[in-house]
Amino acid sequence: MLFNCCRHNRRLADAIRFLSADAIEKSKSGHPGMPLGMADVATVLFTKFIKINPEDAGWFDRDRFVLSAGHGSMLLYSLLYLLGYKDITIDDIKNFRQLGSKTAGHPEYGHLAGIDMTTGPLGQGISSAVGMALAERILNARFGDKLCNHYTYVINGDGCLMEGISEEAISLAGHLRLNKLIVFWDNNDITIDGHVSAANSTDQIKRFQACGWNTISIDGHNPCQIECAIKKAQKSKKPTLIACKTKIGFGAPTKCGTSKCHGSPLGAEEVAAMRKNLKWDYAPFEIPEDVLAAWRKAGERSRPLYENWKKEAKAAGKSFTDIIQNKLPKNWDKELNKLKQDAIAQKTKVATRKASEMCLEKIVSHVPEIIGGSADLAASNLTFVKGMKTVTKDDYRGNNIMYGIREHAMAALMNGMALHGGIIPYGGTFFVFSDYMRPAMRLSALMKLRVIYVLTHDSIGVGEDGPTHQPVEHLASYRAMPGILTFRPCDVVETAEAWQLAVESEHEPSILALSRQNLPLLRTSASENLSARGAYVIAGDSKKRRLTILASGSEVSLAVEAMEKLKEKGISAAVVSMPCWELFEKQPAKYREEVLGMAPRIAVEAASSFGWHKYVGDKGRIIALDGFGASGPADKLYQHFGITVAAVMKAAGELLKNK
């Protein structure tokens, strides 16, 4: 080869540039600016440093790579193709952004091997990468350097850094001293609306330093500087930010350095001029042999490490391989089943958040994969249970994470830990503050991750803290969100069932909406996990009922009380507990019809009525709360808002009269 090191790197980088520009051109849609600007950095990283195996994209001890600036997806697709990942062909590149193609507009986890995370919503990538880097350290502490010892690399732009979630995550990464996390900042001075300086003048270097990071500034088009920076970063005792001064759309003669190349195809003329400019005499999607060969060779760089790891993993045996294959320990929930039996025997009356704590004590001691935490509400969420140990920068051998008052980062870190594998994360906050982490929760659902949200204080039952702390619309908002299970258990047994389902839900995140206040035990048998059906007749006479009362969580006991009063009046009713609408929807139609019955229906829930019409039907009644809550003792609030036995009785009277 005639190229010197830098020219060689440039030529390999140009392969990324032209695959990206041509694919975007062909699809008439996409974001060329970032792939062109960061191609040099990516080339040095992927040809000289990153530890991967294109033949085994899911290799557990690979370095993770998160394209936090997900709009630059063609950078990642180009890399995967060039490195020789089997799951992607040149036709996939040509099909960029077409329906059903693996090369979606933004990288979609699960669509294509080699994508470590779905990105696009800004700030999520860098934040979940912190979770990956934390998972790596936790598992390294458990299994040692030979089994788990890798870097997490991130590319992000100004967008990710302006999003508030990134501050939460950066601050946590610095606090936990995650020194194997290396972030490349595509410091190109451009955002969609123009020059960064129009909207931002934060000194990012100083900001990262304030958060305990190592920082390095380089020319992002100079391969030697890039290489040197990565070497330094790898040796740092802190997480590292490498600020890469780049030109957005590098190579595009007229659009380079402007926001014009951020989010639209360059145009045929500009791409032609770019070919001249970069001396790239090849047709679209044609990669010269020497370049492809060099890339493919780079893809094989880590083969010896891989083979060695395979041996070590085998030697480590089942305790390690089960964990990386997401296999739960046998009989992991045996004690949970016992807990249910005991609760029934003792008629245990506790808040479901307390029930959750009781469950967690049994789970944590049997399932080492479980890593819990809370956003500074451990004492309220009851998420820190006996036998747990907090992870610190000096000792990663714990299973509790103190997230601080950072709900959004907590959710994103949990996504990162679940993506990393070997960990089943749960995290707690008040249900109402789940709003703060909604973008990350949506990604849990979209990526089909086993993440468990422990959301306590689930209604006006919160009491004195008032409407800012009382969820009203939250149940509806998650029931409407695709791909997430929303549990609202009514007693200890249902709480344990929800935990069993959540821990076993390998491809769907779960929400556990739990009460602040005590709730009586309602279940009389725990022989079947009835919550798995989503809804079921929990009390009353299913066959002879003249009325059905539907409820969830804390209102199920209220419904049962009403049912008993109706019985005194000679009216037979049944109560349907609906802990999880999503699972109920998955039941056969016949089961659903049987549960809901033909009798008139009343729904009662201390939350928005939104969505309940589906179950009560045209003639049913809904006792709910369609405005905000208020500050006052919880029992008075229930009276005030008319979520009462009397209200159910009144509705029942009217419905039966109308009949």
Next chain:
Amino acid sequence: MLFNCCRHNRRLADAIRFLSADAIEKSKSGHPGMPLGMADVATVLFTKFIKINPEDAGWFDRDRFVLSAGHGSMLLYSLLYLLGYKDITIDDIKNFRQLGSKTAGHPEYGHLAGIDMTTGPLGQGISSAVGMALAERILNARFGDKLCNHYTYVINGDGCLMEGISEEAISLAGHLRLNKLIVFWDNNDITIDGHVSAANSTDQIKRFQACGWNTISIDGHNPCQIECAIKKAQKSKKPTLIACKTKIGFGAPTKCGTSKCHGSPLGAEEVAAMRKNLKWDYAPFEIPEDVLAAWRKAGERSRPLYENWKKEAKAAGKSFTDIIQNKLPKNWDKELNKLKQDAIAQKTKVATRKASEMCLEKIVSHVPEIIGGSADLAASNLTFVKGMKTVTKDDYRGNNIMYGIREHAMAALMNGMALHGGIIPYGGTFFVFSDYMRPAMRLSALMKLRVIYVLTHDSIGVGEDGPTHQPVEHLASYRAMPGILTFRPCDVVETAEAWQLAVESEHEPSILALSRQNLPLLRTSASENLSARGAYVIAGDSKKRRLTILASGSEVSLAVEAMEKLKEKGISAAVVSMPCWELFEKQPAKYREEVLGMAPRIAVEAASSFGWHKYVGDKGRIIALDGFGASGPADKLYQHFGITVAAVMKAAGELLKNK
């Protein structure tokens, strides 16, 4: 008086301490730590600096005060009582946290004069305060020092600083050099779960400096240092952070300095010991005469400034007083009405985001109160229209704000601007990213603020960007949220109507969910604002219909197309456009019944079916999208997900057959 300056301040501060501790004790619920810790700072601020008039709590040119750490509400209630606000009595203090009381668990805007903002959800207060400070500068630039020239003060704790939203807002405040913003950080080293250092090691001083702030560190219990710091801050050319080293629960002998006094009553014994410790020989809720007199005198400090301002305001005349009284200019929407007529005449076919831009051009030129912006998507949201000028740190005489990639801060700043008064804020981003600002949107609704959310790219119509960019559950999630109007207009006329309603909606925020793709003009008349009714028959034969098709936004034209096809087959149908469910729900039952009709119903919406059962009824059909979207051209996605005329025809066939 025998007290020297410091002892005098301490005695006034102790009045806050005991009102707080005793009220929390009586209500058996509340957060004493912060009021006790920050009483000295608050006393200096409110007796020596703050410009207010307890007789006119809403004085436009008063200094604003935001208790961002809203759980310390008793600090604020104590201050308002001591300063002599008429709206609060000692009985209100005694009724702390009781149902219906003005002294709610957290400060609730509108419950009690003198509360400048509802706080409690952490990070919101400091971020909205940035909006207040920005509003002040914008109106100062317009009206001059004599009419608008005041400070915005904030008290926040570590929680607010750890929340990501605060970084977005702090960064914006520094960028816009809002030097009349002064933030007191209650640097007490304690959070709910224990010592701050367990979850955070960020150097806050350095972080604020990186964001372009002036910083001062003081002993928060030393009145001289506090006074000196405020004086310096007032002269700064940058926003100022005053880091106040304090002891949480100052004065409580055993719990002071620990998380035990953060969120629970101190207990009778501790309060008694605190009385001894601070030499406070008065009964609960008793304030010694000299102390009360000193406080009341402090409340009158700014009277001369107030009287002077009244004169100036009168002299300024209607153009000023209308603005501060939220009176829109006469005939402000005349050109909007013309725009509707023109659109009908020309059958204008544009995306509703484009229609929104056309409306904005007419609005912005007639309503100076309107201040717009976008979170770095101006060119996509079409929120920056002809004649607008961007606000910069060097020139606040603009009406466009470049928020950067900071959706959450944008929403919070808008809340702050609306609270400040004199401004009607709107802000744009993609509908899907409204998730990022949901906690602030909830506060817009709870505080009943006129804030307008321009949310474009409202469905799978987004196309190639894929599921991370395609809202699915968002319509349902806002329809379920109390107190916010969710508009999804179908054409230019409905878009103009939505804008009219949003601008005139003085006590309710609005969402405008707008299409990326072009939509045909459907309305044939604009003589009445039909969107004001929430839903109405837009096409077809209302009386002879055998079928009703319900739709919103981009699917209304699809419904009309289906209706026409049905007509060809001799089946009479009507199409109901439902641009705003919330307004429809406010209509008389008779109107609602007439619109929905007795014929079988089909709903079609390119979003979650969640919530639609209410309108289609037990026998109706819903053509919707209950999973996530996908990446691909928009028209192909509609086909792929079956949101098509054919699907409506099929459902119609089945429904009519069943009949």
